[in-house]
Amino acid sequence: MPVVPARPIAPTASERERLKKMAYGHKTEYRLRARAQVVLHAARSRSNARIARETGLHLDTVRRWRGRFAEQRLAGLADRRRSGRPPAFTALQMSEVKALACRLPAETGAPLSRWSCPELAREAMARGIATFGSASTVRR
Structure with missing residues (x-):
């Protein structure tokens, strides 16, 4: 060769x-x-x-x-753009969920001592931060 x-x-x-x-x-x-x-x-x-x-x-x-x-x-x-699914949440939505996670659930009226991922996902949807979300998405 x-x-x-x-x-x-x-x-x-x-x-x-x-x-x-x-x-x-x-x-x-x-x-x-x-x-x-x-x-x-x-x-x-x-x-x-x-x-x-x-x-x-x-x-x-x-x-x-x-x-x-x-x-x-x-x-x-530079890295080339990769294929794949686009992000489900905007940066603003992610920061709002993180801010919510940093607060005690009792401050928000939730009858919990600490957030679990499923509860945090439900609260984010209830507040209108995200239209959908799962516990695993919140965990990531």
Whole structure:
């Protein structure tokens, strides 16, 4: 099988600065840090195999992030949108349920000493916070 040469990577000065912040920042998520390190290694003309060995990533992972950067630049390092069911509750609804959960049930008139997930779901529906909800949804 013929060896396909890796795509050349030449980040601009501003991209390189951003990549360094991502790769060496203490508050950067691990996955973004790894992606930035792959691109920085690639900018030094290192092979995919060498980058995989030095970063501890799989060779296919190195190929993926190097290729995405070559095609889409920094935007290619972000997670792609995933398929699946959209969220059932808005951020506002979630915060209202959390605020309700932080209050004692007796303050709301419920004859309980503490909230259970089913009771919290029922109370949220009774108050009109959510039109539907299950105990497991509230628990999550």
